[in-house]
Amino acid sequence: MGKKLFWIAGLFFSVNLQAQTTDEVLIRKIADEILVNSKAYENLRTLTKTIGGRLAGSPQMYQAEEWGYRLLKESGSENTVKQECMVPHWVRGGTDQATALLTNGKKKELDILALGNTEGTGSGGIKAPVILINSFEELEAKKDQLKGKIVFYNYHFNPRFIRTFEAYGDAVKYRTRGTSLAAKYGALASMVRSMSHSVDNNPHTGGTHYDTAYKKIPAVAIGLQDADWLAATLSKGDPIIISLRTMGHFLPDAKGHNIIGELKGSEFPNEIITIGGHLDSWDICEGAHDDGAGITQTIEILRAYKAIGYKPKRTIRFVLFANEENGARGGIQYADEAAKNRNETHLLALESDAGGFTPRGFGVTCNDAQFAKLKSWSPLLEPYGAGQFTRGGGGTDVLFIHEKLKVPMGELLPDSQRYFDIHHARSDVFEAVNKRELELGAVNLAALIYLVDQYGF
């Protein structure tokens, strides 16, 4: 793209200089501070490259807690606490292995990952024929053929959805409910096509749910290329036996913490605004987008407020939640503690947990009056990207305070196109995060929190 850009740029520029009102000026000031001096990207580098994957109970979880606690203090937190909560301690226990054995004697290694919280196969592994199942309807139709088999769910992530979270919502039931449904009919293990439209072969893990009525069988996710090969081979009528070995198991619950920073309100200290992300991540990746992005944005907002000397009227809590991925104990604990402290009123609990991509808007679960208020702020956020407010939304970490205390909850909604390329996969690494996109998320969150702080909610 060449010279023609200059005058296009000129047009935008002339638009950009019209900021006038106090709110516009202050939000501009926040944006400038973050876009020029942000530490979010370098903080994310440390979290992902020095600490890395940090599943609940792991040594990296404790390193991340220490890192977050220190960083909140350094960033200007006036009251920094570690809020204890017991967290599940699931370990992968070794390298997940799956080998496809064909009748012609050929073998093929499959790229798989055990799903979080699953029981392993035992060190001997299991060896069983695999059966292709494309949907739960097909599962029911073939329920008499599943005994002693490995069920391979090949339900595709639907590319027709424009918002990729819709495709996830549509497909993820095969990961969460598929395991026990397979066990119900006597299957020995479940193998699910990864919830992704990526162009690589990385398997995407995530939690599964064991229905206590049935046996806890091993469950794994398989990469898309291997899933396509498996489906094609089985569709040709060539039987395949899979040799599967996973070693997942639980250790006793561990003592984890929500790490909480705070800016005390000058006028309404008992009115609380919460912003947060989750500090834990899956063990097999760096947890850069999920949710190192939300964590470093949360800390950056605090840093930026202090840097520009902003003194909030209300109390703002910056929460690094524990154990979102495989237990949500951090979110539950935060809600329980809030419930005990009845002299505090929580106005809004916000989170950033949809990746560090260019912000588009916010999804907020609130009443009509509150939503009208948000809509009225749209023109203030539009110049920074996140002016689109939609009803409904929140996230695992703020869901419990919402349910327990009826606190309005919301979430930053970034562009979703790249999220499921890397979600819960080895490819969720620092290099997948763009500095500007990460910073713009912090800008829009900081702007919305500023408005809630100024005008209440």
Added chain:
Amino acid sequence: MGKKLFWIAGLFFSVNLQAQTTDEVLIRKIADEILVNSKAYENLRTLTKTIGGRLAGSPQMYQAEEWGYRLLKESGSENTVKQECMVPHWVRGGTDQATALLTNGKKKELDILALGNTEGTGSGGIKAPVILINSFEELEAKKDQLKGKIVFYNYHFNPRFIRTFEAYGDAVKYRTRGTSLAAKYGALASMVRSMSHSVDNNPHTGGTHYDTAYKKIPAVAIGLQDADWLAATLSKGDPIIISLRTMGHFLPDAKGHNIIGELKGSEFPNEIITIGGHLDSWDICEGAHDDGAGITQTIEILRAYKAIGYKPKRTIRFVLFANEENGARGGIQYADEAAKNRNETHLLALESDAGGFTPRGFGVTCNDAQFAKLKSWSPLLEPYGAGQFTRGGGGTDVLFIHEKLKVPMGELLPDSQRYFDIHHARSDVFEAVNKRELELGAVNLAALIYLVDQYGF
């Protein structure tokens, strides 16, 4: 991000199924075809990985022309032509080299690239002291100190702009006009800080303009990390001599072509809608975003229309423009040919040349009635991402037909955050393009062209 997503997804899903009108249904059909069966991403792989950089006049330009011609035919073009235009043939002539020589005897290799269309230093290179210049104001103030020096323009790409094209428009004058302004005061060469906010050290090339009143001196772009080092060292008062060698020069103009495909209009065959991108790219990269994306989107729109059996009322031209980067001869030729053919009316000339990122909207230069029409279509495009219409916009390739025949011109406006990380740099490679984002650009372009075809403009 965990379980909480399902019901958010549910909300979006319910929204998504409300498509009712003929236009909504047809646009949904176009989107499904592209999102499920698109060939854009694999075509881009071939263009970037098999052919690669393809500057005007290069062997790769001819390979790209043949590839594009064949692909347009295969994709269903009813009338495919090669529109001849002579193009400048600039060659880099070798590896660009710059070594910083410090007074303490130490040396440092600097990562630079000669700017397009520049004269080289000659094989012997030049060796001269470098002078730090942060702005044109500083250049004027120090004009008496520039003789025999290498001028290092260190003007920074301004991160405060939310739309990165504004930062480009603000900074790029140092690349386009800085060379001759330095020559005016007797400088031997110009070295400009790359027009980028990338986190790497890749220099970003691009065209420069020689004012014929002054000597044509060599001009190069330097990577940001080296630029920072150079500025810091010079600011400390440590003199630096730079040994510079570039071999750029022009060969005689070459015979190039715009490659044009067509779908003939069934009702108004003489009313023309143009969509295009540019087939050429800088020599030092794969030209994936700039503008392999626009090229493969243009071809994908044609393929998708044919695949769903859409028969346009008006004639749609799919143009792979020649020589956008260092001459714009393709755009000029297209305008000249259109001017000759007076029985044709051009309704709108659209281009995609801002990268294959998630679409946000369109910038269109048109009259009030036309803009009102566009605005009325916004709800139809919003679900696919590009519902934001802004006034003003177009691009090098459609600028000339706009100026010559007063044809309304416009451009797809994708998210701009990552564009200047890779623009005109080695990092503009296939791997920097996301499949979904590329496809969504094609979806929104195809939808807008459909509406213009149905209702005129």
